[in-house]
Amino acid sequence: MQITKDIETLIDLAISEDYISGDPTTKSLISPSDSGSAIIVSDQEGVLAGIDVALFVFSKFSSITSTKVLLSDGDNLKKGSHIARIEGSLSSILSAERTALNFLQLCSGVATETSKYVEAIHGTKSKIVDTRKTIPGFRRLQKYSVQIGGGYNHRHNLSDGILIKDNHIAAFGGSITNTIKAAKKNAAHTLKIEIEVETLENVQEALDAKADIIMLDNMSTNMMAEAVKLCKGQAVTEASGGVTLSTVKEIAETGVDIISIGAITHSAPNLDISLDITSL
Structure with missing residues (x-):
């Protein structure tokens, strides 16, 4: 999905809503220099939608974060399906997690419900x-x-x-x-x-x-x-x-x-x- 200006504005709003005063949990536990990787996983069957939006959220937190799409929008998900991999700043991955997943879960939920009809x-x-x-x-x-x-x-x-x-x-x-x-x-x-x-x-x-x-x-x-x-x-x-x-x-x-x-x-x-x- 192309990240148009209106979508980017929505992403910025969602980030500011959650990250309004920083992330003291991550800041108190993780050094800004620490690196790591994570995998996005489906915990139930459905239809994937919104992966580009979700991964764009991680790039907003850190320009050096790299992502790899493993499944694309429209792909059928099984429980345990690996959707994407994120590598880079560990603190950025942790701080972006909830906002990114919110977009992905909502979009995939709509796609899945539609597919049933x-x-x-x-x-x-x-x-x-x-x-x-x-x-x-x-x-x-x-x-x-x-x-x-x-x-x-x-x-x-x-x-x-x-x-x-x-x-x-x-x-x-x-x-x-x-x-x-x-x-x-x-x-x-x-x-x-x-x-x-x-x-x-x-x-x-x-x-x-x-x-x-x-x-x-x-x-x-x-x-x-x-x-x-x-x-x-x-x-x-x-x-x-x-x-x-x-x-x-x-x-x-x-x-x-x-x-x-x-x-x-x-x-x-x-x-x-x-x-x-x-x-x-």
């Missing part, structure tokens, strides 16, 4: 996509990790497209037709218009108003299947709301084009990854 719908035409329900400041990393896990990105930010939700409709007077017409009139012609609906009547109204994408919100799979039939050849369909690993296959089997899941970013558990000092 992708695997669950294998053989269907549906795609797993994320949402904007991300940790503030971490959106680029989390959306990158979704891709590593085999998923796709929805909007990165508000400017990426028009997504009319129930509150937009309510704020505009309650009419789906009028809301879509206003969006088409006032927005750039290059932007697709997506609208959230809850009933088959809403679906037909959105189709008549020429919506490009129709979000089927919290529908039963029976209703969703009917909605997909109505939309065929007229609009892209997106299933949303309360999707879980136990329901995603049934949802995909309705023929819906996209399944958006907030849980792959806002609720993905961190992957268990650790760092072990190997030599002094």
Whole structure:
């Protein structure tokens, strides 16, 4: 992963959060001149993501620290898999450990959770996509990790497209037709218009108003299947709301084009990854 300026700024913020007044534990025990090496190890199965970010953290603590990638983003991890080796200033390795692992565990957790959903719908035409329900400041990393896990990105930010939700409709007077017409009139012609609906009547109204994408919100799979039939050849369909690993296959089997899941970013558990000092 390329370390862009915004990612580097996030890394700097994370380091300053943890290293705000130094590391008295390491300082009291380890000489600045001491050298050593460490290995990053996976403690559970999963999908690796964020290794470049994690290793960049070590370089921030010491310019003479060297790193070697043993596994790359997208590789499958087993318990005990060796991910990367770090060599150089022992005190720098110890002080950077937690911040580096925080990034790596979070990114790998998102990639791993996404991969479970992708695997669950294998053989269907549906795609797993994320949402904007991300940790503030971490959106680029989390959306990158979704891709590593085999998923796709929805909007990165508000400017990426028009997504009319129930509150937009309510704020505009309650009419789906009028809301879509206003969006088409006032927005750039290059932007697709997506609208959230809850009933088959809403679906037909959105189709008549020429919506490009129709979000089927919290529908039963029976209703969703009917909605997909109505939309065929007229609009892209997106299933949303309360999707879980136990329901995603049934949802995909309705023929819906996209399944958006907030849980792959806002609720993905961190992957268990650790760092072990190997030599002094």
